[in-house]
Amino acid sequence: MITVHVLNGPNLNLLGQRESTVYGSTTLVEIERLVREKAGSMGAAITFRQSNHEGHLVDWIQEAGAQGAGVVMNAGAYTHTSIALRDAIAGSGVPTVEVHLSNVHSREGFRHRSLIAPVSLGVICGFGPMSYLLGLDAVHRAMVERAKQTNPSKH
Numbered sequence: 001m002i003t004v005h006v007l008n009g010p011n012l013n014l015l016g017q018r019e020s021t022v023y024g025s026t027t028l029v030e031i032e033r034l035v036r037e038k039a040g041s042m043g044a045a046i047t048f049r050q051s052n053h054e055g056h057l058v059d060w061i062q063e064a065g066a067q068g069a070g071v072v073m074n075a076g077a078y079t080h081t082s083i084a085l086r087d088a089i090a091g092s093g094v095p096t097v098e099v100h101l102s103n104v105h106s107r108e109g110f111r112h113r114s115l116i117a118p119v120s121l122g123v124i125c126g127f128g129p130m131s132y133l134l135g136l137d138a139v140h141r142a143m144v145e146r147a148k149q150t151n152p153s154k155h
């Protein structure tokens with residue numbers, strides 16, 4: 001079974017009350033419910049976690065890599081600043097899809113640069129909570145393809 005770790009960075013625990021004109025009114029708990037529902041329908045196992053601390057996110061990326069899991073990552077503001085998250089993704093080789101609720105490219109210039117995009121499979125942004133569902137679908141499909149290539153006889 002394919003396992004995907006959905007990792008959320010700083011301030012995403014405030015969704016629902018935080019800048020609702022930008023991020024909408026859906027809480028992280030509601031996003032988790034939507035993601036679990038979708039994972040269930042796809043037959044994938046997931047974990048869903050949030051931390052305001054960069055080191056926790058680094059640990060969880062390494063854990064996903066060691067388990068052969070995939071990652072859907074909304075790194076929040078660390079997207080734009082964290083060499084540590086980038087190195088964790090690159091170093092563990094974990095297939096990662098970067099997601100954002102907002103369209104970061106229509107916002108302030110400092111949000112246009114992502115340090116983790118170059119080491120991710122791709123980036124999905126601007127679709128609100130649906131970004132997570134698209135991200136889950138994308139990483140799941142990539143992992144299914146990868147498994148087929150590594151072990152063609154099983155598929």
Ligand SMILES: O=C1C[C@@](O)(C(=O)O)C[C@@H](O)[C@@H]1O
Nearest residue numbers: 074075076077100101102111
């Ligand atoms: O915290 C966030 C949320 C965000 O990752 C998003 O989901 O749109 C976009 C980031 O620029 C911001 O720092």
